[in-house]
Amino acid sequence: MLYLYLTMLICFALSVIFTPFVKKLAFLVGATDKPNQRKVHQKIMPRLGGLAIYVSAMIGYLILRPWNEDSLYILLGSLIIVAVGILDDIYELPAKVKFLGQFVAAFIVVVIAGVQVTFINLPFGGQLHFGMLSIPISILWIVGITNAINLIDGLDGLAAGVSAIALITISGMALIMGDWFVTSMGLIILASTLGFLLYNFHPAKIFMGDTGALFLGYMISVLSLLGFKNVTFISFxxxxxxxxxPISDTFFAIIRRIVKKQPLSAPDKSHLHHCLLRLGYSHRETVLIIYGMSAVFGLLAIILSQAAVWVSMIILVVVLLALEIIAEKIGLVDANYRPILKIMRVIRYANGKQN
Structure with a gap:
């Protein structure tokens, strides 16, 4: 473990050292983010910062050399993802091209390497085998999480911080399960992300861009798939x-676009962080609130993995209900979308009349 901690320290230091050079490179190659009506920032910003995270993490991998039979395929997929991210940060690729790159990276890991969820053990006995669906489900997981991290990358330090919290949770649980590869890779990427976060937290000096958001989303999705495949329903x-x-924000974004009859790929300014800003929270307060929400989710995940089945099911129901109520209160789907709150209002009104 000492060797792992030293490698993490090296990754952190390298990320701190590399980021200023990447910032200069971003301006040199035109990888900049210009302000518009959908953006929060007010000046041109370099957005190639994820390259510092990627290079630092890969050097950490070469130092520590954590290994499993899927390592080379995972790294190849990450290289494709980062290449797509770099090109997008410079040239702003069409959504179809970005999706194709993500699909190819996921295909390599799922189909060629065979990293996929094939079955789960059901809570009350028996197994659910996915059969041929295991491949599309696993690819959908990787592509979905990759885009989910990208979608929340809307405020200084937001995607980096949320990813760091997810990596801490995944690495900690992998350590408990005795999975050295997932633990070490998660912590290497965590250290590299934290080094970059020094420059990315509000007020940011550089954005991670698609290079960073896609890389972090891809690696988090693959590591979680490796760590929790073929287990119980709760572990799933x-x-x-x-x-x-990021998953709930993406889910409500899809619902929002369906309700408003917009294309699923249509950009908007109604994500979780936008809603919190509209409620009057400052930029930094909004980021810290979402950090807190991510930490609560991570803690609940750990509790869920250790609790009895019936307790886990109660937790899941409470979490889903709480998410829906929060989404309705802050207008995450639409200001008029409040089905649960309306039901609660009817119940309160009925109880008031009875009393």
């Missing part, structure tokens, strides 16, 4: 809970 839900903030 654990990585979903760990990534509760």
């Amino acid at each position: 839900v654990v990585p979903v809970l760990i990534l509760g903030v």
